[in-house]
Amino acid sequence: MKQSNIGIIGCGNISYQYAETLKSYEDIKIKAVYDIFKAKAEEFSLKYGGQVYETTEELLQDEDIDIVVNLTIPQVHGEINKQIIIAGKNVYTEKPIAMTYEESREIVDLANEKGLYFCSSPITFQGDTQTDAAEFLKQNKIGDIKLIAAEMHNGMFEHWHPNPTSLYNVGVLYDVGIYPITYITYLFGPAVKVKAFGNILIPNRVDLDGNSFNLDKPDYLYAEIELANGSLFTLTASFLIDYIKRPATVEFVGDKGVVKLGSSIFFRSSLEYANHFEPYTQVKDTSTAYDGIEWCRGLVDMARSISEGAKPKADPYHAVHVIEILEAIQKSIDENTTVKLDSTF
Known part of the structure; x- marks a missing residue:
């Protein structure tokens, strides 16, 4: 099975739950991490791997990253998700996509226009x-x-x-x-x-x-x-x-x-x-x-769907409707x- 490299933005509490559950999947590798507090990114990287980047922009320039996982605080999800899409990367985001319905729809429309995969939790x-x-x-x-x-x-x-x-x-x-x-x-x-x-x-x-x-x-x-x-x-x-x-x-x-x-x-x-x-x-x-x-189940499904050219189980427009x-x-x-x-x- 093809390996998928992920970059994680946001190394707070939820990132550890994703990383722990990812241990069971050899085809998903944490390639890069970033947090506005560098010490948090370094602590996370020491335990789970991934190159620590100084800025979001540097992480998004890494050509080896297949999916960027947005685990920042909810209030900045919309801003970060747009930044990832504009950089041409597939996105998996923690909920919500953004804090408003209008912005959430704009983000998913933008991902579609650029031919990118976009999935959002919850995936329970x-x-x-x-x-x-x-x-x-x-x-x-x-x-x-x-x-x-x-x-x-x-x-x-x-x-x-x-x-x-x-x-x-x-x-x-x-x-x-x-x-x-x-x-x-x-x-x-x-x-x-x-x-x-x-x-x-x-x-x-x-x-x-x-x-x-x-x-x-x-x-x-x-x-x-x-x-x-x-x-x-x-x-x-x-x-x-x-x-x-x-x-x-x-x-x-x-x-x-x-x-x-x-x-x-x-x-x-x-x-x-x-x-x-x-x-x-x-x-x-x-x-x-x-x-x-x-926690990583939706991310794994998305990564494997990308590898197979298939549609993920998590429909981004369903997530927009929920918002x-x-x-x-x-x-x-x-x-x-x-x-x-x-x-x-």
Whole structure:
């Protein structure tokens, strides 16, 4: 199998999770790294390899790099993604593509115009149990699906995260709400309108160094998302509840029964099915599924798709549509109104 060389921009917390999971793939090599804090890039390189570059521009000039992986903070994703595309490189970016729907669409359009591959996380729809759930739902044992009820939480992570303000400034929608929204729209197609409520319930937080900071975006939200196929998708998300204690469950409710997925993000999860008013039974033994999240799975799929001249599983216009949903939810919260969506995929 052809080797793919990647360059990583951004050597923060998430980069280590990508690098650890990449160890299993001999056909993917970390060729270059860059971070605005050189010491971070050097520390990462010492553990996982890759030439340390002084600037983003120098890394992008490396002709041996096949894919540039954007792992910077979300607020600069759009700027960095455009820079990578203009340099003529294929892009794999952490979510979101950019902080607005308009900029996200412009970026993907630009990549298409230049004939470049562009993929974005989340890719948890490629997870083992998530794929099993998709296959089981196709059997139509629960009938027409009327309701999809999902939860997604990331507890008060200032108690462990080295830079919590970078995520709190992005907000619960773009940090964690994006995961189930991506999964459900991957399964059932685009959304057409949303109505949402949100609030800041614990406004004052304290980081690991004892520094206090205030939230300016909701740490709790509830959204009703109407899908084009007629199903109603509800999402509860927060920066309050520990995701270990309350997993990211999804329940698919049909007119004949229910499928319950224990987690929309962890690849090894429970998967159960029941007719209405009957006890749940296990759909499949998931004990051999990948334990946790294989962060690099979408990147590996993209790299191999490039080598084979194939289409990756992650559709960039799906990711763009998800950004429009996030933007619409925030607008609905701010203006207390129902918001219609324009995009599809």
